[in-house]
Amino acid sequence: MLTYTHSHRVRYRECDPMGVVYHTHVLDWFEAARTEALREAGLPYKDVEASGIIMPVVEATVRYHASVFYDDLVEVECRIEGVGVRVPIDYQVRRQDEDDVLISGRVTLCFVDPERRRPVAPPEVFREALS
Amino acid sequence: MLTYTHSHRVRYRECDPMGVVYHTHVLDWFEAARTEALREAGLPYKDVEASGIIMPVVEATVRYHASVFYDDLVEVECRIEGVGVRVPIDYQVRRQDEDDVLISGRVTLCFVDPERRRPVAPPEVFREALS
Amino acid sequence: MLTYTHSHRVRYRECDPMGVVYHTHVLDWFEAARTEALREAGLPYKDVEASGIIMPVVEATVRYHASVFYDDLVEVECRIEGVGVRVPIDYQVRRQDEDDVLISGRVTLCFVDPERRRPVAPPEVFREALS
Amino acid sequence: MLTYTHSHRVRYRECDPMGVVYHTHVLDWFEAARTEALREAGLPYKDVEASGIIMPVVEATVRYHASVFYDDLVEVECRIEGVGVRVPIDYQVRRQDEDDVLISGRVTLCFVDPERRRPVAPPEVFREALS
Numbered sequence: 001m002l003t004y005t006h007s008h009r010v011r012y013r014e015c016d017p018m019g020v021v022y023h024t025h026v027l028d029w030f031e032a033a034r035t036e037a038l039r040e041a042g043l044p045y046k047d048v049e050a051s052g053i054i055m056p057v058v059e060a061t062v063r064y065h066a067s068v069f070y071d072d073l074v075e076v077e078c079r080i081e082g083v084g085v086r087v088p089i090d091y092q093v094r095r096q097d098e099d100d101v102l103i104s105g106r107v108t109l110c111f112v113d114p115e116r117r118r119p120v121a122p123p124e125v126f127r128e129a130l131s
Numbered sequence: 132m133l134t135y136t137h138s139h140r141v142r143y144r145e146c147d148p149m150g151v152v153y154h155t156h157v158l159d160w161f162e163a164a165r166t167e168a169l170r171e172a173g174l175p176y177k178d179v180e181a182s183g184i185i186m187p188v189v190e191a192t193v194r195y196h197a198s199v200f201y202d203d204l205v206e207v208e209c210r211i212e213g214v215g216v217r218v219p220i221d222y223q224v225r226r227q228d229e230d231d232v233l234i235s236g237r238v239t240l241c242f243v244d245p246e247r248r249r250p251v252a253p254p255e256v257f258r259e260a261l262s
Numbered sequence: 263m264l265t266y267t268h269s270h271r272v273r274y275r276e277c278d279p280m281g282v283v284y285h286t287h288v289l290d291w292f293e294a295a296r297t298e299a300l301r302e303a304g305l306p307y308k309d310v311e312a313s314g315i316i317m318p319v320v321e322a323t324v325r326y327h328a329s330v331f332y333d334d335l336v337e338v339e340c341r342i343e344g345v346g347v348r349v350p351i352d353y354q355v356r357r358q359d360e361d362d363v364l365i366s367g368r369v370t371l372c373f374v375d376p377e378r379r380r381p382v383a384p385p386e387v388f389r390e391a392l393s
Numbered sequence: 394m395l396t397y398t399h400s401h402r403v404r405y406r407e408c409d410p411m412g413v414v415y416h417t418h419v420l421d422w423f424e425a426a427r428t429e430a431l432r433e434a435g436l437p438y439k440d441v442e443a444s445g446i447i448m449p450v451v452e453a454t455v456r457y458h459a460s461v462f463y464d465d466l467v468e469v470e471c472r473i474e475g476v477g478v479r480v481p482i483d484y485q486v487r488r489q490d491e492d493d494v495l496i497s498g499r500v501t502l503c504f505v506d507p508e509r510r511r512p513v514a515p516p517e518v519f520r521e522a523l524s
Binding site: 146148 | 405406408409410412415417463
């Protein structure tokens with residue numbers, strides 16, 4: 001299992017006329033969090049692509065429990081439990097130094113051969129890094 | 132029940148180094164589709180906010196079944212079955228004149244009093260327009 | 263010379279806590295306008311890339327004269343005067359059926375060989391289409 | 394005069410089918426850089442708005458000298474020379490530990506009274522902080 005916490009300062013461009021984060025931007029935070037989690041595990045995504053595999057998103061779910069405001073400093077915790085052809089990754093967003101989960105979600109990636117656009121087994125290094 | 136189909140031309144800015152639509156932008160298409168669906172039903176969202184109610188997104192799920200490419204002309208069908216405090220809206224994305232559903236999803240909105248940030252009952256005009 | 267007017271409905275995701283369009287999104291409108299202008303001229307950008315040339319942006323300037331609001335229906339007029347190694351394209355944004363220019367700008371593209379990442383002369387079809 | 398350097402890791406969502414940063418996202422980096430520059434100077438933008446003044450962008454220019462790639466770690470230097478009704482801010486983007494300026498630009502903000510949507514003189518604290 002792999003966990004990682006990514007910090008993010010909420011930007012003006014991410015906030016809408018309600019004065020809160022517009023819902024789509026949270027998926028950007030999730031991308032940053034899993035990218036840094038993989039780097040930390042010795043698997044920078046850039047190297048994954050260089051090795052001839054791509055990892056598109058096949059499913060995403062986000063639940064918005066409470067509003068996040070402009071200039072909030074949030075922590076995006078991501079957790080990877082295991083790896084198959086699919087890699088589900090779970091996320092929880094909290095305000096720094098607070099316990100309440102403001103947003104939670106899961107984004108599932110898939111290992112794909114970019115030439116044939118077909119799912120493939122995960123590279124061995126992935127299994128090792130996450131076990 | 133209310134259904135509406137919104138057309139969208141895939142833009143360069145929406146495509147990633149894999150040469151396909153980056154997953155987050157699909158939520159933007161869903162926003163455009165439901166906004167036009169509500170306008171068609173005589174309920175422009177701008178008027179909803181002017182009447183003192185906001186409709187934040189409380190949950191979103193997207194499933195990516197197949198790739199969508201740069202310059203594709205897609206049709207985003209949205210369907211609103213009914214209205215309570217929550218308004219779940221379903222979406223299906225197809226390439227124009229094709230049957231395959233490339234992407235499907237659900238985005239659930241909620242009627243909220245912006246002052247108290249509390250859920251409220253749907254305005255009567257909503258019930259009428261959608262029945 | 264080539265002129266083209268692209269219509270755009272301002273989306274919620276484009277508006278910020280000031281209740282107006284956040285400045286970066288205007289460049290997205292410019293992209294849509296020039297893409298449709300080129301298509302109209304028989305030069306869809308997808309075909310340009312397929313012919314082995316890319317057209318990155320080398321310079322962009324935008325001037326914001328007045329606010330644009332949520333749900334406004336705007337017209338983005340784009341104008342291509344001529345074509346060299348660089349292609350400067352001018353834009354003016356107006357609210358539909360109004361005369362005031364709310365936003366103006368110029369985005370300059372360049373013809374580039376993607377292998378060598380070097381500027382190249384414009385394809386002959388471009389010169390013909392724009393003269 | 395005020396200078397500040399903001400670090401940014403280039404994200405997948407920011408890159409286009411050419412494999413490089415799509416031009417619009419650079420304006421997001423500029424926003425992050427000036428926001429942190431103002432915070433460092435004791436003028437968090439959130440407090441500026443709370444004091445009854447907004448600072449919309451009135452003009453933006455960006456020049457793209459060289460490509461920036463996925464996963465690059467860039468440094469965005471911003472420089473504020475002085476403050477009048479308008480606040481021009483200059484930016485230079487470099488790859489970490491490299492000298493070449495890859496992108497440069499200027500974004501000009503304006504002090505505005507949000508009620509009357511009229512320019513106003515800069516608050517005294519701004520003059521002090523930047524002198």
